[in-house]
Amino acid sequence: MGMPPMRRFWKLLKQYQKEIRQIYAYALFIGIVNLTLPLGIQAIINFLQTGEYTTTWLILVGFVLVGITITGIIQVLQLRIVENIQQDLFTRSALEFAYRIPKISFIQLDKIHAPELVNRFFDTLTIQKGLPKILIDFSLAAFQIIFGLTLLAVYSPYFIVLGFSLAIILWIIFKFTGPQGLTTSLKESKYKYQLAYWLEEIARVNTSFKLFSKNKFHLNKTDDIVEGYLVSREKHFQVLISQFRLFIGFKVIVAAGLLLLGGYLVFQERMNIGQFVAAEIIIILIINSIEKILRIIDTIYDVLTALDKIGYITDIELDKKGGNATVITEQGLSLRAKEIVFGFPDDKNKIIDKVSFEINANDKVLLTGESGSGKSILLKILSGIHEIEEGQLYIDDVPFINYEMEKLYENFGVSFPTNQIFEGSFKDNIVIGRNISDREISETLKLLNLDDYLIHQPQGVDSFVDSGGRRLPRSIIQKLLVARIIIGKPKLLLMEDPLLFIEEDEKRKIIDYIMDEKRDWTVLVISDFYYWKEKCNKVINLNKN
Template sequence: MDNHIPSIVARFWSMLRPDQKEIRNIYLFSIFSGILSLGLPLGIQMIINFIELGQMSTSWFVLVILVVLSIGFSGLLNIFQLRITENLQQRIFTRSAFEFAERIPLIRLTELMKKYGTDLTHRFFDTLTIQKGLSKLLIDFTAAILQLVFCLVLLSFYHSFFIFLGVFLVFTLGLIVRLTARQGMLASLEESSYKYKIAHWLKEIAQARFSFNLSGNRKFHIYRTDDYVQGYLSARDQHFKVLVKQYAYLIIFKVLIALSFLIIGGILVINQQMNIGQFVASEILILLILSAVEKLILSIEVVYDVFTAIEKIGQVTDLPIELSNQNQERVDATKGLSIQFDQVSCHLESYELSPLTEIQLQIHPQEKIAIVSDSSLSSSMLFCSLVGLMDCSKGTISINRIPLENLNKQSLREKIGSVLYRDQLVFGSVSDNIRYGRDEISLSEIENEISNLNLTSFIHSMPEKYQGILNPESHMIPIDVERKLLVARAMIGQPNLLIFEDPTAGLTSIQKEVLLSYIFKDEQKTVMVATSDPAVFTYCSRIIEIHQGKIRFDGSYESFKLTQSC
């Protein structure tokens, strides 16, 4: 926890690194604006000197014009800064959106199993927090710091005592930040964590709304929400206490500035070490300093919000992802793939028993395999390791005699059609759900797949046919239609290996027959199906049973039936 702030600051500058030129321009404009703002007290000092002389000269008139122009030009620089920060906000939003879209599917499965995928997507909304706070952080906060520094520097020219006072005040301000920033940052992070817990829980309620509606105890979701809200409010109170403490310190700092400069300025005027014009100018500088401190006070919460948002987004971008090497071997196959599992073991930290233990298995091209397991986790791990979603803790998997580690994963997955347990339709048209970004697939190919799966009548019942929108969240898509659409997505690219998990679950015997006859129709493909459905076994030339992570049976369906009857 002690390293949070340095890492967050590093993340902040890393986020802005692609826009270094724009950031430099913002800071240059801030410096120029800060210098121009000094024209007001200096100009007023000189104007008062002219007034004391009782003269109306051309110099006086020119001086007034210059002061007004400096104010106007300073405002113009602020407009330029706003334009630059608007461009920065748009770029940050765009980069964040594409980075999330690219990284989330590539996050290693072992890391996702420790978290909740949809909770990670909620972190994207922190991009909006960064957008809103960036202009205040880059413009207002920076301007306040520069204004404070420039005013203190200019005051030091009036008398040497102001130099020591300025150094003391800067040291005091730094000490306040040093003593309270870490505590405030940690409180802000805890507050944000509870915010995401609440958002995640509300999404859970929405996804399981039928279960909550039909349950006898209707208070469970309220109790859980209450727990999270209490945690959030407690964290919020802690964060607010830190903010109040910082506000109090800065207000004391503000009072000390006003008191010190007023007393010292008055004494210097009385002792004739400063004239009236200089005194008025110094008082304007004091007002500018107080204004800068007030801006810093109002910016503290924004700083916490931006830094917390950066840390939350970083928790997603820090997750390890699959790395693709284009120089690796590509899968070249016109028929079914051959697969070799050589002493493969997979272990999960959350389970005492290994889902797969020393699996030794040879699958020949064009074979039709049924995987029977006492735990669906074993078959899921087998398939996930086969397609490269999960690394095995031991052993080697080879495709067409090439170790999986030496294969280009994208090339491999282009040769595999799969419907795994977690696969689902997405909000979009029928054609989008089948194409899944493969624009080379024509509508006629989609129509052919739909026809083979007896889905034509369902598609034609939709007003917009293949452009009709499917909404998986509505729960109104028949289960057989959903399964068939997923199968169509898997098979339309003419893959060489088909992998399915429980494709017939919840289907009637007639629906099973239609689906299975289509899955197994191409004898050239290698097919692997994880199932306990005897209807699938009749299509398979080989049954493999996994018990407690190990292969207990490997043979024909007839032999398997004999083992079950014993």
């Protein structure tokens, strides 16, 4: 069960306590200064009734104008503080997403679609836009209502009773309609993300939908999701409309109560004309503040919903950090498994069931087995992607869980069939931020015959590659991925069909290099290509029979 949206909201505000205190202090000061307007006008009217032109009248006019000017200056300062919060919030959110997504447990990712999670980042913009209204407009409106009623209470104690009555009515409105509005907003948002994800799917497999466009399956499914969104949106709108109606009634009660009470006090000569005019101005300010709060309610729902969606990312379990052990050997890593067991949480059958094996340092091993025997899963277990449920797994006779994972990953070279090319240069895709000399890069490119391809690119190794290497031959993509894993001279190579689309002559040359017994690395590879078996010194068969 995730954290409630309101608690997430208070947790967010807690990060900016100092700034929010400043904003509220400014709002408090603005609320007080705004009272100079009705008080000043009251004094001006009283002087005008005397029929005399005095310098005091000019001073009072100047006093009111100074109050308006100071209010404007303070509002600018408030905007500066909120802008700082918005920029910091965007930065925090971007870095939080970038940090957490690669560290999300793969068991968790097996249940969800990672790109759909990234869509939630755009709710950061919703929070950015909503915070100024909540922190400035809402607080200022609330203070104006409070100070307005307080000032009216000075004119007559009857206003105190009226003020408390209005506060109770306002609380009741929020108490009974607020939770329903939040619930409908969350449901509406669910369909919004479902639609965004489906449109991404249409874009991802656009060729298939182009060929089968006559069936209109993609349009029909889009229509179903949109229909669900519109139904949820209408329910949310109905809540907003009901709140709007209640607020209109509340506003009418406020206006009627204050005007009737003010008029009664004038007739009873408990309030003069100047005070009545000042009271009318205060009443207008209060009514405007109530309208402002009404307009902000939808923004509050949006911000709470956005926090709930982003909070889903922060609630997902991350990979365990492991221990403090590090790799100290200069040779390849040795591996030992004793009756290890692995299965997915929702699957009764164990994919890896009490498997044991031993691989010595610098062994070159071919992993074989029938489809479904668990070859790919075993590679993912050895690479730290999945955790075993039972049994013991050792690297260099140290339990796997005792290693500091980031340090251990520095000694791994892992290649799976999935396309792992990202948008950047060829060099970026090979090096991925590691400190590797140009000489090493050049030697690796020559080994894989990538230099012949890159020489025809506009900027050589610094040429641009788009996401997934869409315009690259599949053989070049595989060579880039192989270059990525061998250039760091890892101690353990874990590979699944790494050379599937490469020509046989080049394939044999690369295999000769990788499987050379003089290489100080341990190799575990899955492949049907016969030459791997000729060059390995050990075969592990995972067939259950």
